[in-house]
Amino acid sequence: MRPKEDTIVAIATPHGEGGLAVLRVSGPLAFTVANLCFRPIKKQATATEHFRGYSVHYGHFVDPDTHTSLDDGLLTVFRTPHSYTGEDTLEISCHGGRANTLRLLEAVLRAGARMAEPGEFTQRAFLNGKLDLAQAEAVADIIRAQTEASCRMAQSQLAGALSQEVNRLKEELIGILAAIEVTIDFSDEVGELEYAPLLIRIQKVQARLHELHTTSGKGRILREGLRLAIVGRPNVGKSSLLNALLRSDRAIVTPIPGTTRDMLEETTHIGGVPVVLMDTAGIRATEDMIEQRGVERTKRAAETADMVLIVFDMTTFEPDNFASLLNEIPPVKTLQTLVIGNKIDIANRAQSEALRSSLPENVPSPVFVSAQTGEGLEALEAVILERAFGTPTLAFDSVVVSHARHKEALELAMESLKEAERTTLLALPGDFIAIDVRGALDALGLITGETVTEAIVERIFHDFCVGK
Ligand SMILES: Nc1nc2c(ncn2[C@@H]2O[C@H](COP(=O)(O)OP(=O)(O)OP(=O)(O)O)[C@@H](O)[C@H]2O)c(=O)[nH]1
Ligand SMILES: [Mg+2]
Structure with missing residues (x-):
């Protein structure tokens, strides 16, 4: 894989309104672009093409054809090989806003650069040996x-x-x-x-x-989120638990069994770890076609989850509830279950004991909460992290x-x-x-990255955003 020979440009900041925006230019023509598109305010001894690396200059960005000023701002200069890409690089800091940045982008294109592909700056950094492939992916x-x-x-x-x-x-x-x-x-x-x-x-x-x-299990979870499916019979408080963990009124909660009929997915975080919460339709035999579909989705959610939170209503708990529900959840390889006894604010102690003693030996002790008052939720979060990572707090001393x-x-x-x-x-x-x-x-x-093919490299960088 050979380094690239042309000069690229892209807007490196998010598009839209903002105090500042940054355009990045990289490649052998970077200083030609600077010459054509930048007029320093200060009369200097050095011409633009002789600006030193790591220097910053205030001036006007101008149209390369008409020489009229388009905006004023800062030009930061990097000289090969001491730049992110390893090539001659400019960072144009201008006023933000869609029209302004597009106007400058268009001027730089006319000065001889071409639009960068997604991830092309980092791809060049990789091709020029500034980063290896794992580091580039980390960007x-x-x-x-x-x-x-x-x-x-x-x-x-x-x-x-x-x-x-x-x-x-x-x-x-x-x-x-x-x-x-x-x-x-x-x-x-x-x-x-x-x-x-x-x-x-x-x-x-x-x-x-x-x-x-x-x-790699831990690493995937940190990158993509821990997938938690909340399942159980209707009306046990699954949606209430989702809302409590999200700290927002996301799902509809009513005393009517069968309220949630479709699956609902929301992202949050617990102790700095990204978490994808799935609220599901209560599992029961039903004639209602919509609810039947919902129950099928619940089972699928349980299959794709990293952990399944099985919720029981402690005010109505009967000793055979656990076994009968488990029969209806698909047995899954990666399935980790966490049993939750909900509504402890209105349940009595005997019912908690009944749940505890009805669990088989290989199922860890249940966690008791009230989704309504918030009691026990912190402990639940700690148990979730502990079950997912083996520790209640994450350590970063090791490679992941x-x-x-x-x-x-x-x-x-x-x-x-x-x-x-x-x-x-x-x-x-x-x-x-x-x-x-x-x-x-x-x-x-x-x-x-030493043994990857060019096609793989292209694919990896294609998932990046433009300007990176
Ligand atoms: N007292 C008390 N009531 C609760 C608690 N959690 C939920 N509830 C009530 O239980 C009822 C059902 O709550 P939901 O969260 O809708 O239950 P669900 O499991 O999502 O029900 P479906 O969507 O029908 O499967 C509502 O009236 C809630 O207010 C709790 O911790 N304590
Ligand atoms: Mg619900």
Whole structure:
């Protein structure tokens, strides 16, 4: 993949009204653009094309053909290779607003730049070696992050936490390859391949890959949100619970069973973690066709959720309620259930005990709340985080794998190393083992980008926004 040779421009700030807007220009013609479109206020010794890197200049942005002033503002100059993209780069800070920024954009286009594709600035940064692929992907994650925890995870990936870990593993694999190859090429001098130490080295990498792979569940949740489905019989307070967790009156609540008939999805956050809450139609046998469809959707929501909150009304709870409801929820692989006893503000203690004792041993203790008064909700939130991550508060001291693409690459590397482990155990010739070690190395290169194809790179950056 070769670096690009033309000059691109895009509006880097959100479109619409704003105090300021920034246009970004990058490529070999950046200083030609500056020359044609910028007139510094201060009479300076240096011409525009000789502006130093990391310098800021106040002046007028002008039409390249008529030389009339379009706006005034600041021009920030970056010289190759010391810029985000690695190329000569300008940042034009002008007044915000749609018409103004479009007028300047159009002027820069006439001065010789072309419109940037989505993610093209970051793509150039990658092609010029300023960022590896995992870091480049983190840039998009930071922009999209809705919560503090998601943002911190993306920041750590941009800083290179994942890349460094992957690079360490790659170095170890290269070391293993070298140890094998030397016995192939120079067996007279160094002797035969020793399988026992080789096996230990391979297994160490396997163990670390496995550890990294287990963080991918947490990473996906931080990037995309923890999907929580609220299910239960009609009228137990599911919509009330959704509203309480959202702290807003989003869903309709009435004393009539069967109020919610369609699924409702809302995003919020708990303890800095993005959460997607799904309120569902109460599960019951019904003649009503609309409600039947709703119940089907409830079951589907339970299937796609990371966690299913099963709500019971503590004022009407009967000992066989849990077992009979569970029969109607599809058994799901990833399904984690959390049993909730609601309406404790008007229920009595005996009913809570009845729920507790009717749960099978493998189901964790229920959480008791009142969606109406808010009692127990904080504890519920803590339990949700604890069940999802194993801890009630999130720690960021470790590397987290957050992209499905990275997870798949780890799986490929793990498969290859499994094969290398097998051939080592069988004491096959070094060449056989080397093939699989190299396979693992290539798989890890997919994460940082050395072994990806141009098509994959194009696709990754295409999901970015324009101007990034
Ligand atoms: N006292 C008390 N009443 C509650 C509580 N939670 C819900 N309710 C009441 O229970 C009734 C049903 O609440 P909803 O939230 O609509 O119940 P739902 O499970 O969504 O019901 P469907 O949509 O019909 O399946 C309403 O009258 C609520 O005001 C609670 O914690 N305490
Ligand atoms: Mg409801």
